[in-house]
Amino acid sequence: MQELIDAFTDMREEDTARIARELIDSGTDPLEVLEGARQALEIIGKRFETGEAFIPELLMSGEMMKDISSYAKPRIIQGSVEVAKLGKVVIGTVAGDIHNLGKDIATTMLDINGFDVVDLGVDVPVRTFVDKIREIQPDVVGMSGLLTLAFDAMKETVQAIEAAGLRGSVKIMIGGATVDESIRDYVGADAYAPTAMAGVSLARQWKGIV
Amino acid sequence: MFTKPASWDKMSAAERRVARMNSWVEAKDRKFATPQAAENYRLRAQRVADLIFLKKPDRVPCLPWVAGFIPAYGGITPHDVMYDYEKLKTACWKYTEDFNPEYNVFSGAFNPGPVFDRLDYKAYSWPGHGVPVDRSFQTVEKEFMQASEYDDFINDPEAYYLRTYMPRVFGALGSLGMLPPLYATMELPFVPAFFVPMGLPEMQQALQALMDAGKEALRWATAMAEIDAPLFEVRGMPALPGAFTKAPFDIIGDTMRGTMGIMMDKFRRPDKVLAACERITPTAIRMGVHVATAADNPFVFIPMHKGADGYLSDKDFRKFYWPTFKATLLGLVNEGLVPWNFVEGGYNERLDVITDPDIPAGSIYWTFDKTDLTRVKERFRGWAAFGAGIPGSLMFTGTPEQVEAWIRDAIDTLAEDGGMAIGTGVVLDHATPENVRMMFEATERYGNYGAAA
Numbered sequence: 194m195q196e197l198i199d200a201f202t203d204m205r206e207e208d209t210a211r212i213a214r215e216l217i218d219s220g221t222d223p224l225e226v227l228e229g230a231r232q233a234l235e236i237i238g239k240r241f242e243t244g245e246a247f248i249p250e251l252l253m254s255g256e257m258m259k260d261i262s263s264y265a266k267p268r269i270i271q272g273s274v275e276v277a278k279l280g281k282v283v284i285g286t287v288a289g290d291i292h293n294l295g296k297d298i299a300t301t302m303l304d305i306n307g308f309d310v311v312d313l314g315v316d317v318p319v320r321t322f323v324d325k326i327r328e329i330q331p332d333v334v335g336m337s338g339l340l341t342l343a344f345d346a347m348k349e350t351v352q353a354i355e356a357a358g359l360r361g362s363v364k365i366m367i368g369g370a371t372v373d374e375s376i377r378d379y380v381g382a383d384a385y386a387p388t389a390m391a392g393v394s395l396a397r398q399w400k401g402i403v
Numbered sequence: 404m405f406t407k408p409a410s411w412d413k414m415s416a417a418e419r420r421v422a423r424m425n426s427w428v429e430a431k432d433r434k435f436a437t438p439q440a441a442e443n444y445r446l447r448a449q450r451v452a453d454l455i456f457l458k459k460p461d462r463v464p465c466l467p468w469v470a471g472f473i474p475a476y477g478g479i480t481p482h483d484v485m486y487d488y489e490k491l492k493t494a495c496w497k498y499t500e501d502f503n504p505e506y507n508v509f510s511g512a513f514n515p516g517p518v519f520d521r522l523d524y525k526a527y528s529w530p531g532h533g534v535p536v537d538r539s540f541q542t543v544e545k546e547f548m549q550a551s552e553y554d555d556f557i558n559d560p561e562a563y564y565l566r567t568y569m570p571r572v573f574g575a576l577g578s579l580g581m582l583p584p585l586y587a588t589m590e591l592p593f594v595p596a597f598f599v600p601m602g603l604p605e606m607q608q609a610l611q612a613l614m615d616a617g618k619e620a621l622r623w624a625t626a627m628a629e630i631d632a633p634l635f636e637v638r639g640m641p642a643l644p645g646a647f648t649k650a651p652f653d654i655i656g657d658t659m660r661g662t663m664g665i666m667m668d669k670f671r672r673p674d675k676v677l678a679a680c681e682r683i684t685p686t687a688i689r690m691g692v693h694v695a696t697a698a699d700n701p702f703v704f705i706p707m708h709k710g711a712d713g714y715l716s717d718k719d720f721r722k723f724y725w726p727t728f729k730a731t732l733l734g735l736v737n738e739g740l741v742p743w744n745f746v747e748g749g750y751n752e753r754l755d756v757i758t759d760p761d762i763p764a765g766s767i768y769w770t771f772d773k774t775d776l777t778r779v780k781e782r783f784r785g786w787a788a789f790g791a792g793i794p795g796s797l798m799f800t801g802t803p804e805q806v807e808a809w810i811r812d813a814i815d816t817l818a819e820d821g822g823m824a825i826g827t828g829v830v831l832d833h834a835t836p837e838n839v840r841m842m843f844e845a846t847e848r849y850g851n852y853g854a855a856a
Contacts, residue, residue: 247713247714248666248714249667249670249714252666253667289534289535290541294544340538340539340541340832341795341832342832342833370747371829373796375799375800378800379800388713
């Protein structure tokens with residue numbers, strides 16, 4: 194397993210894929226292999242926070258994780274115990290904005306850190322956010338936007354969540370290159386996440402997880 | 404059009420820069436409506452020339468990059484901007500009347516919707532096509548160049564663009580891929596075969612699409628010239644910039660391989676990335692030289708995307724982004740042009756790299772957003788002029804008093820000895836009119852170098 198983690202954190206894509214397959218094919222529980230990959234991704238996440246890993250490393254980590262998941266998940270033995278999810282997150286890029294990269298990185302990092310994430314995609318209408326929150330009852334809502342024009346869409350979405358009587362049951366974070374504390378205040382969100390890892394920390398904090 | 408002096412080939416880069424700048428400042432071939440307009444123009448142009456050449460200008464220039472604010476203030480939508488040039492004209496003139504900006508920095512921000520419609524453009528969404536009518540155009544993140552096509556591109560970038568990239572990003576030009584090699588026209592017996600595909604129905608449709616798009620582009624260019632003419636002739640507003648280009652890594656990564664594509668290429672095929680960047684560098688230089696010369700304007704705008712803090716490690720920035728970007732900058736500088744680098748994101752981790760001693764002093768302008776401006780001033784003093792970018796969030800959510808305080812503090816700490824302008828950290832789409840007004844007023848109020856202490 195250490196060999197898998199080392200290959201993963203060294204960003205050796207082909208070695209990581211080969212070792213994961215060898216482990217599963219030789220009888221290692223696929224859930225254990227997924228847990229090994231998750232630990233590797235957590236190391237990459239920490240390196241990102243300390244400035245030793247960057248966006249390419251996060252993206253490659255996401256790709257390697259998807260590859261391992263696609264091989265492991267169909268081979269999970271029925272009845273195996275899966276780790277319980279830490280909480281539910283609904284995330285999307287707000288109406289009128291089609292940028293997705295930051296949101297996709299955040300989705301991957303939240304997912305591997307134990308959250309059950311529903312990604313609504315891009316250009317998500319206000320109404321869809323409200324309907325999905327009502328249906329899924331998440332703990333956390335994440336709104337992404339790159340354009341300055343996204344600020345009003347974020348504000349309208351928060352207001353609609355409030356008007357639907359759902360504001361008190363969710364914590365809302367916003368993210369995007371142009372977002373800062375003044376935009377958080379304008380939009381009415383609970384916090385802003387300057388990076389995907391900051392978003393994970395916020396979600397954990399809100400769930401009371403140290 | 405800039406006319407090169409007879410001694411051009413013998414001139415140094417610095418001499419060429421002075422020649423181009425003087426031509427832009429003097430604007431000898433242009434007519435002004437009044438002597439006052441001519442005086443306004445030359446004073447304002449000289450202010451920017453002094454900024455770039457690291458002399459102390461009469462006052463700190465205000466050089467915001469304003470785009471979507473203009474239609475919003477004028478009560479028109481982003482869709483109107485791209486389809487109704489009369490409404491756009493009215494909005495632009497209302498903005499200049501009400502705010503009295505000194506420089507025309509917005510012309511390049513407005514684009515013709517009908518051209519993209521006719522060509523069935525796939526690399527972007529724009530109002531009414533993929534995004535709502537009240538939203539600006541946005542890039543579509545997609546791999547428009549496949550990973551397997553690096554060699555084709557490296558072997559012949561222009562052929563790749565003509566026969567593979569353009570047919571892919573313009574739905575109406577799909578059959579351009581049928582074009583035979585151009586050198587097939589080298590002898591009389593070879594010429595007819597070259598033209599046979601041009602007669603086929605699908606190629607005729609593509610050629611018709613090119614003609615129609617050309618007509619629409621010309622209609623747009625005429626409208627933009629009608630907007631610009633009084634700004635220059637009556638109000639004496641210098642136009643900035645003159646041309647555009649990009650860093651080679653951004654050329655490959657923005658709308659060819661896409662962000663995901665190029666980031667994965669960094670791991671999977673780094674040698675191809677480097678070779679592709681090197682191959683496109685002469686073109687990146689030529690793009691700037693050709694248009695800036697035609698416009699008789701020395702400034703080449705370069706939006707910088709994928710080299711920002713967090714996007715690449717220091718090692719990867721030095722390996723993948725900087726070398727060919729530096730070569731592009733030096734290529735432009737060698738031709739007497741002034742790169743106008745719009746540094747998007749933070750560049751706090753890049754200051755050591757970009758303050759490269761090979762780049763001559765007084766040759767480039769850099770405008771910053773999320774970067775420590777005090778450190779910029781320390782590193783740039785005596786080397787390059789820079790724009791202190793007011794945060795976009797401040798222009799949108801702040802008060803005029805906060806904007807005034809930001810500008811006053813920036814000028815106090817950064818403007819000593821010249822080499823500094825007030826700019827915006829983002830392209831200004833969203834801002835309050837009061838803050839925009841204060842941005843111009845406060846820069847003038849606090850930025851006068853001749854004022855008594």
